[in-house]
Amino acid sequence: xxxxxxxxxxxxxxxxxxxxxxxxxxMDGAIDPPxxxxxxxxxxxxxxxxxxxGVVASQDDRLVACAFFRPEPGSLYIGKLAVLPEVQGKxxxxxxxxxxxxxAEALGLVELRLETxxxxxxxxxRFAAWGFRKTAExxxxxxxxxxxxxxxxxxx
Numbered sequence: 001x002x003x004x005x006x007x008x009x010x011x012x013x014x015x016x017x018x019x020x021x022x023x024x025x026x027m028d029g030a031i032d033p034p035x036x037x038x039x040x041x042x043x044x045x046x047x048x049x050x051x052x053x054g055v056v057a058s059q060d061d062r063l064v065a066c067a068f069f070r071p072e073p074g075s076l077y078i079g080k081l082a083v084l085p086e087v088q089g090k091x092x093x094x095x096x097x098x099x100x101x102x103x104a105e106a107l108g109l110v111e112l113r114l115e116t117x118x119x120x121x122x123x124x125x126r127f128a129a130w131g132f133r134k135t136a137e138x139x140x141x142x143x144x145x146x147x148x149x150x151x152x153x154x155x156x
Contacts, residue, residue, distance in 0.1 A: 001058070001059050001064075001090075001091075001095070003056070003057050005054065005055050006054035010049065010056075013042035013043075013045045013046050013049075014042050016042075017041065017042050017045055019084060020037050020080055021038075022084055023085070027117070027120070030119055031117040031119050031147075033142075037080070037082075051070075053069040053070075054066065054067075054068050054069075055068075055069070057083075057096065064084045064086075065083040065087065065093065066080065066081075066082050067099075068080045069099075069100050069104075071107050071109060072109075072113065074109060074110060074111060075109055076100055076107065076111070078100050079114070093126075097112070097130060100112050104155060105155060111152050111153060112132070113135075114127065114152075115138065115151070117147065117148050118146050118147055118148055118149060132151035136150035138150060
């Protein structure tokens with residue numbers, strides 16, 4: 001398994017989009033509102049990679065996981081953490097989070113932050129096992145119920 005940061009030479013945005021959509025497919029029909037992944041395009045991912053730190057994991061030259069890291073005041077936001085179903089449970093997500101810690105520390109940031117949907121209790125447990133704690137409950141625009149939770153991990 002190889003991790004690489006996205007740079008100007010990366011051109012596999014169609015494959016990256018397919019990876020995200022396949023990794024997030026289990027959420028279809030399980031979360032409301034639907035995942036913002038459905039609004040992504042290859043061009044939007046290219047722009048995202050220019051504005052944030054994008055990381056991909058590959059196996060035998062095939063993209064199998066990714067994440068995007070966005071610096072915020074005091075924390076590094078982790079978004080679009082996606083791991084293909086066939087490689088889940090093999091430490092790929094943990095390696096992406098370790099890379100997020102490296103990026104945060106290099107930027108002098110003391111926390112990692114992410115958001116996960118309220119319905120995805122398995123994700124809540126997984127992130128808690130990786131050292132994240134629930135710090136807020138949020139609602140998407142137009143919703144009166146809680147639709148997501150924020151989780152943070154303080155870096156030592």
